Amino acid sequence: MTRGRANARDVATTRSPVRRARDAVVDAIVSLSHGTGRQTALQWLSLALIVASALMVWKSLMLFTQSESPVVVVLSGSMEPGLRRGDLLLLDNSRGPSEIGDVVVFNIRGRDVPIVHRILHVHANSPADVGSRLMLTKGDNNFADDGALYAPGQRWLRQDDVVGRAVVFLPHVGRLTILMNDYPWFKYGLISILGFFVVTGKD
Incomplete structure (x- = not known):
């Protein structure tokens, strides 16, 4: 009797990750099918x-x-080497205009x-005249500035x-974000699985 229990325990602990995931999905489906309308509504909520x-x-x-x-x-x-692919940045735009040496995130028309690049040069009529500020950026790991990256006819950033x-x-x-951008099926699959388990999860 003891040996039988031990064998059953050994089988349970040696299941493959795929089988464990499959069993979890089956359990969730059974839970959803047996749930009441009120439980389902609470899970969606x-x-x-x-x-x-x-x-x-x-x-x-x-x-x-x-x-x-x-x-x-x-x-x-x-x-690179300061910032690498997959690093997550928190941005702030409340501390006045950007200055030389700041790492900024900027949009390009089109x-x-x-x-994400560093400000290399700044031109302005006066420090207080933010509207006249013109900026040139460059990647730390690039040989040339970003003039060629800007929109046609644009030489400076505002x-x-x-x-x-x-x-x-x-x-x-942020590596997970890159993975989801590179493989859209992974993104939609992950969102679907997370949503599924939230909805079918037990209290």
Whole structure:
């Protein structure tokens, strides 16, 4: 009797990760099928609250940093060795105009993905005249400045092109974002699985 129990325990602990994941999905489906209407409604409400909370945090960050996109991920190696692909940046746009040496995230007209580079030169009629400020940027790991990257006919950036100044960076934290961008099926699969387990999870 003892040996039989030990063997059963050994089998349970040696199941492959794929089989354990499959069993978890089956258990979740059974839980969903046996749940009452009230339980299902509460589970969907839990998912909605998670989404709403995430949106509130994002909007609060936008208000606090005065940046339209307060968190970005470095997508290329143009700022190595200081910043590497997959590093997460927290941006701030509330501390006045950007200066030489600042690492900034900026938009280029006609491009969807912002760029993370360092300010190389600044020209302005006066320090107080933010509207007249013209900036030239460059990647730390690039040989040339960004003049060729700007929109046709644009030689300088203006302050309103800047999304924010990088004030905090977290190494490698954004690698999951890169993985989801490179493989859309992974992103949608991960979101679906997380949502599924939130909805079917037991209290």
